[in-house]
Amino acid sequence: xxxxxxxxxxxxxxxxxxxxxxxxxxxxxxxxxxxxxxxxxxxxxxxxxxxxxxxxxxxxxxxxxxxxxxxxxxxxxxxxxxxxxxxxxxxxxxxxxxxxxxxxxxxxxxxxxxxxxxxxxxxxxxxxxxxxxxxxxxxxxxxxxxxxxxxxxxxxxxxxxxxxxxxxxxxxxxxxxxxxxxxxxxxxxxxxxxxxxxxxxxxxxxxxxxxxxxxxxxxxxxxxxxxxxxxxxxxxxxxxxxxxxxxxxxxxxxxxxxxxxxxxxxxxxxxxxxxxxxxxxxxxxxxxxxxxxxxxxxxxxxxxxxxxxxxxxxxxxxxx
Numbered sequence: 646x647x648x649x650x651x652x653x654x655x656x657x658x659x660x661x662x663x664x665x666x667x668x669x670x671x672x673x674x675x676x677x678x679x680x681x682x683x684x685x686x687x688x689x690x691x692x693x694x695x696x697x698x699x700x701x702x703x704x705x706x707x708x709x710x711x712x713x714x715x716x717x718x719x720x721x722x723x724x725x726x727x728x729x730x731x732x733x734x735x736x737x738x739x740x741x742x743x744x745x746x747x748x749x750x751x752x753x754x755x756x757x758x759x760x761x762x763x764x765x766x767x768x769x770x771x772x773x774x775x776x777x778x779x780x781x782x783x784x785x786x787x788x789x790x791x792x793x794x795x796x797x798x799x800x801x802x803x804x805x806x807x808x809x810x811x812x813x814x815x816x817x818x819x820x821x822x823x824x825x826x827x828x829x830x831x832x833x834x835x836x837x838x839x840x841x842x843x844x845x846x847x848x849x850x851x852x853x854x855x856x857x858x859x860x861x862x863x864x865x866x867x868x869x870x871x872x873x874x875x876x877x878x879x880x881x882x883x884x885x886x887x888x889x890x891x892x893x894x895x896x897x898x899x900x901x902x903x904x905x906x907x908x909x910x911x912x913x914x915x916x917x918x919x920x921x922x923x924x925x926x927x928x929x930x931x932x933x934x935x936x937x938x939x940x941x942x943x944x945x946x947x948x949x950x951x952x953x954x955x956x957x958x959x960x961x962x963x964x965x
Contacts, residue, residue: 648955649688651948652695655704659691659712666713667760677741677753681720689956690715693820694827696956697838699949702828711773711823714761718777719816721757722784772826780819787811791876800877802886806847813853814846821845841940841953848933849960854878855926858914879929880922881913887920934961 649656664682669675691712698708742750758781765774791808794800800808821842825835858880881900885893896916899909917923937957944950 646952646955648696648952648959649692651699651952652692652704655695655709656688656691659688659695659709662709663713663716666717666764667757669756673749674753674756677745677749681741681753690719690816690820692956693817693842694824696949696953697821697824697841698828700944700947700953701825701830701834701838705828707770707773707827708824710764710768710770711827714765714770714773714777715816715820715823717757717761717764718781721754721761722781722816773823776819776822776826780815783811783815787813787815795877800882802879802882805877805879805882809847809850810843813850814843817846817849818842837940837943841937841944844933844937844940845957845960848930848937848957851879851926851930851933852961852963855880855923855930858917858923879926880917882922883925884917884920884922887922888916892916892920930961 664679667678669678694712694715695704695708698704698711741753745753761777762774765771765777787808787810790804790811791800794804794808818839819842821838822835825838830838854876877900881896885896888896896913899913902909934957938954941950941953941957944953
């Protein structure tokens with residue numbers, strides 16, 4: 646069974662309607678937006694909106710508008726992230742900045758954020774807009790905090806959790822809150838939904854940070870993407886804490902150099918594994934996902950809750 650099974654009809658309708666939400670009469674902009682629509686991932690965020698809405702009520706027009714707001718905002722932040730990270734590829738396709746350069750990518754992201762505001766205001770969905778806007782604020786703060794700390798490479802475990810809560814978990818919390826709000830759930834249920842999304846998002850990001858190391862373990866080929874971008878993720882943070890002074894100096898030297906040398910990256914990834922960084926990150930991932938399951942157990946029983954349980958399992962096991 647797939648976690649999306651109970652919402653296949655909703656996702657099909659969403660995929661049909663979503664491109665209409667940001668059409669433009671400006672030919673270049675419309676071309677870029679149509680290109681972006683082809684970059685569909687697993688649609689985790691709209692799925693969260695629909696599943697939580699279904700858990701607490703009946704999916705209706707406000708749920709679809711909420712899913713549209715979330716996906717528009719998420720897509721806008723991805724476009725801006727690719728500019729910040731100088732990424733050339735997104736979901737196996739060239740990024741907007743790679744094809745049309747940074748200036749156009751930033752403006753396209755701005756356009757999509759403006760559509761979030763306009764759609765919410767035109768529909769009177771101020772409560773949905775509040776949930777989405779709080780996530781944008783947190784994500785921006787998280788990105789800036791990461792940049793600030795990365796310059797000095799002084800990210801410890803508590804700062805790491807703060808960054809991923811702001812950058813990733815806040816958006817998933819927002820998706821779940823939007824789903825609950827869209828069907829008129831009470832304040833306690835909305836808070837419960839947001840807490841579930843937050844715990845799920847924390848586990849999701851730790852698994853994301855593990856993928857580089859897990860891919861190396863399976864293939865023996867180090868990608869080391871996070872190392873080259875000087876991102877201090879949990880496996881490395883824990884390994885540095887366990888390392889003796891000589892080991893720590895060597896690992897930090899590789900990180901500071903942003904090394905592309907496969908031998909250096911192989912050394913770092915092997916040492917992180919040997920020092921227990923992967924096992925520790927898996928334990929922390931599982932603790933957050935167990936927390937998500939405990940919160941989920943308090944949701945109304947039914948098909949939607951069962952699918953959300955499958956979604957939690959998917960997050961912990963995903964390989965990409």
